[in-house]
Amino acid sequence: MDAEIISVGNELVLGQITNTNVAYLAAKLTQLDLTATYQTTVDDDRIRLERVINHALTRSQLVFVCGGLGPTTDDITMPTVAATMGVSLQTDQRHWKWIQEKFNQRQISMEPENIRQAKYLVGGEPLANPVGLALGCWYETGGKVIVVLPGPPAEFKAMVDKSLLPKLQDYYHTEKQIISRTLNFLGRPESQLMDEIATVTKNEKAVVITSYVQPTAIQVRLTVRDLPFEEANQRIDRVQAAILQVEEPYFFGVGDNLTLAEVVVNLLRARHLKLTAAESLTGGLFQSTVCSVPGASNVFDGGFVTYAASAKEKLLDIPAMLISKHGVVSSETAAAMGEGCREKFHADIGIGFTGVAGPDSLEGQPAGTVWIGLAIKGRPTVTRQLHLAAYIGRQAIRTLSVQYGLQMIYRELKN
């Protein structure tokens, strides 16, 4: 069923703030098998808002109007929705009394305008605001539903979770839930990955496959609608197995918010292994990424940022000869960095990053040339060269280098 989310506010139209509410509500609707097919933003203008609401009612069965429920006369949403529906507003006396009490308790003098925040549409139903003053409203008209919600994200989310979702579940009897699973990949261009996936899954039509490029992963989402829970999961299992038969080397786990750093930290933790690093072009970003995972202290004691060649020599005891012979950006230097930091920390795993973040080239090598050296206790040291595209820029080159370093560790440990 098509839903439409209308966001109201000058600050949105002027680009002063990013609208986080709409993704929050859309994700909740998706879980209920309702889809926010249309999302519209408009400024605090009665005439334009009325037009936008009327247009929404021509194409959507469920319309949300979000924002503009403050106490000032700029806040036009509730009266505009009422006018568009051809009804007037009424005051929720119990809520109005509660607002007055709140102000008394906080010893703040109240403005008479605050009564606006206790009003809702005649014939509608007030929606409670667990963390703010303004009421929301649920209003049914000719088989369609209009819902009014507040703008501040904390109030918005609280009203959605506590007041709106139970009401929606009740009203739409949404039992046919959507089942979905997200697979995370790194190291394969999106178009190639999706082409190969399309080939191996072409017989399973019930599973819809979509991809989304994140800065540090390609996410592939498998979705099944309108099937019983168990059958849906079996079909997703089958598709996942078919995909991994081909794409296993690039796969690092299941989950919407999964990061490779989290996967690696948890794997090291399970195996009681300690990790350290020596970073040149990444300048501390690898270690910072590892430390972004709660519990990183179990697998990471510390490491080095060796940006200058002199630091590589001094901190890691890499012979100056080795660097001058092979170059800073070389397999040999990367290997020596990985081995050097591992020895200094008596760690199980040492990883070294050296390369050209750009914008300028270095030693005749273009920006995007990166060498990673991985030294694991009891195994031969391995190195890998990356040829990242210079045009993605300095930050993306550093971020991707870190991710490919994590992937090297992950693959080595899985073998």
Add this chain to the structure above:
Amino acid sequence: MDAEIISVGNELVLGQITNTNVAYLAAKLTQLDLTATYQTTVDDDRIRLERVINHALTRSQLVFVCGGLGPTTDDITMPTVAATMGVSLQTDQRHWKWIQEKFNQRQISMEPENIRQAKYLVGGEPLANPVGLALGCWYETGGKVIVVLPGPPAEFKAMVDKSLLPKLQDYYHTEKQIISRTLNFLGRPESQLMDEIATVTKNEKAVVITSYVQPTAIQVRLTVRDLPFEEANQRIDRVQAAILQVEEPYFFGVGDNLTLAEVVVNLLRARHLKLTAAESLTGGLFQSTVCSVPGASNVFDGGFVTYAASAKEKLLDIPAMLISKHGVVSSETAAAMGEGCREKFHADIGIGFTGVAGPDSLEGQPAGTVWIGLAIKGRPTVTRQLHLAAYIGRQAIRTLSVQYGLQMIYRELKN
């Protein structure tokens, strides 16, 4: 003039991602005195997208269609815009050759579908993509303009800045230019900053003052419309001077995209000073932030990540007694870290970070407790304690710690 931004993508409709592009573009349009009065989001569906474009053309003179320019058949934007306009697509041969070269250089085999990313509307004009493969498009029709832009934020922003804005300025002859200047502050709550600013600037009505909270700064924008260039700048100068008389300690420079790291690196570079660091809770993020500035190698040779107490002792020669007596999260440990790394690197400036990133507390101190120690050659070591709110979360605590560390360096060097 009314503009409309249409965002296309299933991932937006399903609430999988937050749309940051629309605020970015809307803010840029505001600066040109164009207003993104309407903003619409729709899924990757040809029929619905066509309807949305046609509806936009009934109410807006300038329409942007953003996202869906990838190489796969899900990416329907360019062909749908063409069909809506009743024209076909053509290949930009030079760009198509360039794409092929890029793939060759990176030694990746290319899919024939990539040619889709070199196509644009017949009768239109391609817009260059400085950081990605897909072309954008500028198309004029009956006094209105349609612009097609890519979805990935890095590509979107680069195309907006480099290809779109010059074209818009040229096309709309926006001579009654808005003159604006952005001041960057750190370390003052937004409401307090803006209240104080309102008090000292209340006599200058021609300068509109707006604020915008970034993760690493509060930006205050001073804007003047419809005045000659010179007078506008004089008024902005006066307002800036009035603001800095009160807020100077929190100010770090002028510019939309200015970062404190850039300010500090440039300052160190001008004074021929070298910086190093020893990081605990920030885990390499400070050094990584410094290295994000091109030219950082002039002021930074490397440093330490000393996450565990043992690493602080071993790498920085901090006596175990000092840590056990005062605690890891203490002024004394932070000072010893700053001094220790400075000595090891024979640098001019050493900075140490220790604290509780959370989610758990440490040594009885709550998440958000941070000590920073700053050791500058020839000066007494200074330390500073931060009490960041635990609810902002682990990443924000680490990010803000880095920024406050940069601010300490900036202030010390300015004195």
